[in-house]
Amino acid sequence: MTQKVIEVKNVTKIFNEALEKKAKTAVSDLSFEVESGAITGFIGPNGAGKTTSIKMILGLVKPTKGTVSLMGMPANNPLAREEVAFVSEQPYFYEHLSAYETLKFICNLRQFYKKEIDYEIRRVLDAVEMRQHASARVKSFSKGMQQRLNMAQALIGNPKLIIMDEPMSGMDPLGRRLFRELFKDLAEQGTTIFFSTHIVDDIETLCDKIVVLSKGKLRLQGTVEEIVKSANENAENPLSLEEILYAKHTKGEEEWI
Amino acid sequence: MDIIFTIASNTFRETIRNKVLYNILLFVGIIIVLSVSFGEWSVFARVQVMNDFGLAAMSLSGLLLAVFIGSSLLGKEISGKTIYLTATKPIYRANIIWGKFFGVFATLFLNFLIMSIVFGISLVASEGEITTIHIKALALLITELGVILAFSLLFSVLSSPTLAAIFTIGFYIIGHFNDLVGIGDLEEKAWLAPFLYAFNLIMPNLEFFNIRAAVVLGNPISTQYVLAAIAYGILFIAIALSLASLAFEKKDLS
Numbered sequence: 090m091t092q093k094v095i096e097v098k099n100v101t102k103i104f105n106e107a108l109e110k111k112a113k114t115a116v117s118d119l120s121f122e123v124e125s126g127a128i129t130g131f132i133g134p135n136g137a138g139k140t141t142s143i144k145m146i147l148g149l150v151k152p153t154k155g156t157v158s159l160m161g162m163p164a165n166n167p168l169a170r171e172e173v174a175f176v177s178e179q180p181y182f183y184e185h186l187s188a189y190e191t192l193k194f195i196c197n198l199r200q201f202y203k204k205e206i207d208y209e210i211r212r213v214l215d216a217v218e219m220r221q222h223a224s225a226r227v228k229s230f231s232k233g234m235q236q237r238l239n240m241a242q243a244l245i246g247n248p249k250l251i252i253m254d255e256p257m258s259g260m261d262p263l264g265r266r267l268f269r270e271l272f273k274d275l276a277e278q279g280t281t282i283f284f285s286t287h288i289v290d291d292i293e294t295l296c297d298k299i300v301v302l303s304k305g306k307l308r309l310q311g312t313v314e315e316i317v318k319s320a321n322e323n324a325e326n327p328l329s330l331e332e333i334l335y336a337k338h339t340k341g342e343e344e345w346i
Numbered sequence: 347m348d349i350i351f352t353i354a355s356n357t358f359r360e361t362i363r364n365k366v367l368y369n370i371l372l373f374v375g376i377i378i379v380l381s382v383s384f385g386e387w388s389v390f391a392r393v394q395v396m397n398d399f400g401l402a403a404m405s406l407s408g409l410l411l412a413v414f415i416g417s418s419l420l421g422k423e424i425s426g427k428t429i430y431l432t433a434t435k436p437i438y439r440a441n442i443i444w445g446k447f448f449g450v451f452a453t454l455f456l457n458f459l460i461m462s463i464v465f466g467i468s469l470v471a472s473e474g475e476i477t478t479i480h481i482k483a484l485a486l487l488i489t490e491l492g493v494i495l496a497f498s499l500l501f502s503v504l505s506s507p508t509l510a511a512i513f514t515i516g517f518y519i520i521g522h523f524n525d526l527v528g529i530g531d532l533e534e535k536a537w538l539a540p541f542l543y544a545f546n547l548i549m550p551n552l553e554f555f556n557i558r559a560a561v562v563l564g565n566p567i568s569t570q571y572v573l574a575a576i577a578y579g580i581l582f583i584a585i586a587l588s589l590a591s592l593a594f595e596k597k598d599l600s
Contacts, residue, residue, distance in 0.1 A: 104598075144600060181427040
């Protein structure tokens with residue numbers, strides 16, 4: 090049975106609301122839901138409001154209006170994040186720690202028993218093919234390696250929901266392929282994945298559902314098939330998802346990509 | 347509690363590598379050596395001058411450490427986005443504040459311990475002696491640093507690192523002039539009395555932690571006074587950290 094793991098209802102976020110001239114609406118009256126067990130893509134151009142929305146879902150940023158719930162609880166309730174993990178676009182780590190120490194820190198934050206920590210670290214390092222770099226300092230890692238470590242820290246404790254903000258940006262083809270395989274494996278095991286991207290190819294190959302955002306507003310949501318089918322109704326030359334989004338952009342209907 | 351300890355130990359490891367610490371330790375070393383030299387030149391008793399300079403140097407260096415680390419640590423975590431590693435986990439943000447406090451306090455304590463040992467050695471080498479009043483003075487100094495650090499963290503949640511550093515230094519200065527309540531008792535200044543009493547209640551009186559004059563002059567200080575002053579310090583640490591936790595809970599981490 091599917092459950093709503095993320096519910097965003099009529100959410101608006103205005104930064105610097107008190108300063109009229111500097112006020113900036115990042116998200117406007119946004120509503121969407123993410124159901125458990127699916128890979129949902131959150132797509133939109135740069136500046137569409139994807140990262141702000143993700144931060145509101147994680148309780149890092151509070152909405153100006155509307156409500157956000159995560160795993161059935163208000164997003165700012167820490168208990169809502171019990172089985173939720175986050176992968177940020179840029180990996181942010183403490184430079185004084187090694188990969189092993191970083192993961193141990195996360196295990197401790199997730200209150201693992203001491204005897205379980207080594208096994209868990211080995212498990213997640215293997216998943217991202219990084220075990221040989223366990224003792225190396227994070228600051229010596231390339232962007233791709235840091236992103237793999239970022240994914241490893243998210244896998245700790247087998248979360249039911251993984252939220253990712255452009256997880257494959259800056260990765261080489263091998264890393265991208267590894268991540269795609271990993272996403273598929275996780276989905277098969279029942280993990281819900283919600284990730285933002287502006288790469289349509291990732292959406293087409295991975296996602297069960299998509300939520301399309303532009304200029305802080307919801308533009309489309311549904312399965313890739315539904316969106317493609319509805320756009321191609323009565324069309325002589327059927328278009329791909331990328332072409333549909335691009336066609337809308339060139340027609341001046343919306344700025345998608 | 348485990349989470350606070352995890353954050354505290356990570357913060358300790360992070361801050362102990364901060365080069366500012368070594369510079370300040372060097373500064374203290376120089377000051378203590380200078381105090382020995384001043385003692386040689388002084389017409390006053392050498393040990394008295396050393397006590398005065400040594401304790402003042404330790405207080406000042408502790409203040410600098412608390413200001414530099416306390417006011418920038420949280421801002422650095424937010425601007426460097428490493429805060430996402432902790433804030434996206436199932437933990438209350440108050441744990442982050444308390445963990446940061448204990449981590450930095452452990453660093454301050456370690457530095458203070460090193461400085462105390464250097465100070466003690468230089469005192470003994472100058473034919474002075476370490477008495478219980480020295481221990482009491484050091485206990486009060488480290489409590490004062492705890493209070494300054496807690497307020498520095500509070501200011502850093504409410505403002506930028508630069509402003510937090512300025513506010514903390516202002517807090518230190520005002521805190522040391524917070525024993526002027528008696529002025530209101532003077533007839534011509536009676537109108538000041540309610541303001542001074544209110545101010546005295548709200549702001550911690552940092553002069554409670556300063557028994558340098560007693561150390562220099564050899565006046566006794568009761569253990570009860572020291573324990574009461576430490577309890578007073580802990581109360582203000584708890585107030586500052588609770589306010590910081592409340593403010594941090596409402597802060598957008600964008």
